[in-house]
Amino acid sequence: MNPSHEQHSLFSLLTEDVQAKSRWCYDSIHWRSIVKTLLTDGTAAMMWYRLMQWSRRRRLVPLELLFNKLNVICCNCIIGRGTDFGPGLVFIHSTGIVINGQVRGGAHIYLEHQVTIGAERRANPVLGDRVFIGAGAKIVGAVTIGDDVKIGANSVVLDDIPSGMTAVGVPAKVVRVRNEPSMVS
Amino acid sequence: MNAMTLYRIGRRFRQWGIPVVPRLMDKLVVVLCRCVVPSRCEIGEGTELGYGGIAVVIHERAVVGKKVMIGPCVTLGGRSGIVGVPVIGDDVLIGTGAKVLGDVRVGDRAVIGANAVVLQSVPADAVVAGVPAKIVRIQVHASS
Ligand SMILES: CC(C)(COP(=O)(O)OP(=O)(O)OC[C@H]1O[C@@H](n2cnc3c(N)ncnc32)[C@H](O)[C@@H]1OP(=O)(O)O)[C@@H](O)C(=O)NCCC(=O)NCCS
Numbered sequence: 001m002n003p004s005h006e007q008h009s010l011f012s013l014l015t016e017d018v019q020a021k022s023r024w025c026y027d028s029i030h031w032r033s034i035v036k037t038l039l040t041d042g043t044a045a046m047m048w049y050r051l052m053q054w055s056r057r058r059r060l061v062p063l064e065l066l067f068n069k070l071n072v073i074c075c076n077c078i079i080g081r082g083t084d085f086g087p088g089l090v091f092i093h094s095t096g097i098v099i100n101g102q103v104r105g106g107a108h109i110y111l112e113h114q115v116t117i118g119a120e121r122r123a124n125p126v127l128g129d130r131v132f133i134g135a136g137a138k139i140v141g142a143v144t145i146g147d148d149v150k151i152g153a154n155s156v157v158l159d160d161i162p163s164g165m166t167a168v169g170v171p172a173k174v175v176r177v178r179n180e181p182s183m184v185s
Numbered sequence: 186m187n188a189m190t191l192y193r194i195g196r197r198f199r200q201w202g203i204p205v206v207p208r209l210m211d212k213l214v215v216v217l218c219r220c221v222v223p224s225r226c227e228i229g230e231g232t233e234l235g236y237g238g239i240a241v242v243i244h245e246r247a248v249v250g251k252k253v254m255i256g257p258c259v260t261l262g263g264r265s266g267i268v269g270v271p272v273i274g275d276d277v278l279i280g281t282g283a284k285v286l287g288d289v290r291v292g293d294r295a296v297i298g299a300n301a302v303v304l305q306s307v308p309a310d311a312v313v314a315g316v317p318a319k320i321v322r323i324q325v326h327a328s329s
Binding site: 135 | 258282301
């Protein structure tokens with residue numbers, strides 16, 4: 001977990017994100033679904049984020065700041081400049097998303113609106129691969145979220161969630177182990 | 186511009202079968218009001234979005250009754266793996282941050298507490314709260 005995603009080009013990250021969202025929303029990556037996906041709410045925020053991540057790697061500080069602000073102004077979405085997510089990052093809606101700049105995440109992370117992933121006593125969450133986070137959920141502090149995890153809407157996650165679990169509630173508790181095939185292949 | 190006004194304009198044009206305008210209004214709502222209130226969803230008269238409806242997300246198949254008060258950050262949406270979406274009655278009060286998810290019906294005059302997660306239908310006049318939401322009490326109205 002927590003690999004560095006430096007090897008991916010900007011283009012491959014953007015395509016992977018949009019395809020992942022298209023699969024999530026329309027179960028297809030036909031060009032029509034891709035066009036529809038590009039027009040949906042949230043997609044712009046995903047792109048501003050990738051551009052910001054790319055500028056940061058190139059050490060283009062003014063651009064990095066610009067994309068950061070554009071995300072705040074255009075999409076109501078605050079993502080710290082150092083935030084690092086792998087390919088296939090999906091914002092189903094972008095309004096009210098807040099992510100700390102030290103958060104690390106794997107591939108195929110799906111976020112609904114009003115999700116907060118932030119620090120508590122300077123420690124930040126680390127997310128695995130294929131994680132779904134429901135609307136309004138908050139993940140704070142030194143928590144590790146495994147792979148293939150689902151977090152329910154409005155949950156407050158304060159403890160680690162092992163791989164393959166679904167956690168809900170305030171504070172979030174594991175409700176079940178998922179034995180169905182993972183949500184993204 | 187108020188999100189509800191933009192929604193009503195888009196909705197009217199959709200009913201008249203005039204294209205483009207509804208989609209434009211949908212986008213304007215997102216950009217100007219920071220919320221998602223698609224002209225496809227059905228919202229009754231007198232329904233209001235508190236504080237301009239900031240961060241409210243309503244599913245395009247959801248149905249909302251008359252004189253409903255929807256607080257900021259409320260979501261009326263789908264639930265993974267379930268096709269149905271919420272149907273809200275009349276005179277309902279939905280507290281800030283509440284999420285109503287999946288195939289649920291919320292009865293008339295019900296009250297949903299702040300940040301509640303409603304996954305089951307709520308009877309008329311009930312007050313529900315919590316994650317997941319539970320009935321706290323049933324209100325008795327002078328008129329009934
Ligand atoms: C958490 C979630 C992904 C669970 O999906 P799932 O794996 O299919 O699990 P289930 O629906 O079978 O739920 C398992 C249990 O958790 C409970 N539960 C589910 N979501 C919950 C939530 N957000 N808060 C509290 N409890 C929840 C269910 O009532 C059920 O309890 P039970 O076993 O006592 O009946 C889903 O319920 C959820 O919250 N999705 C978010 C959707 C969203 O944000 N939509 C916005 C659309 S715009």
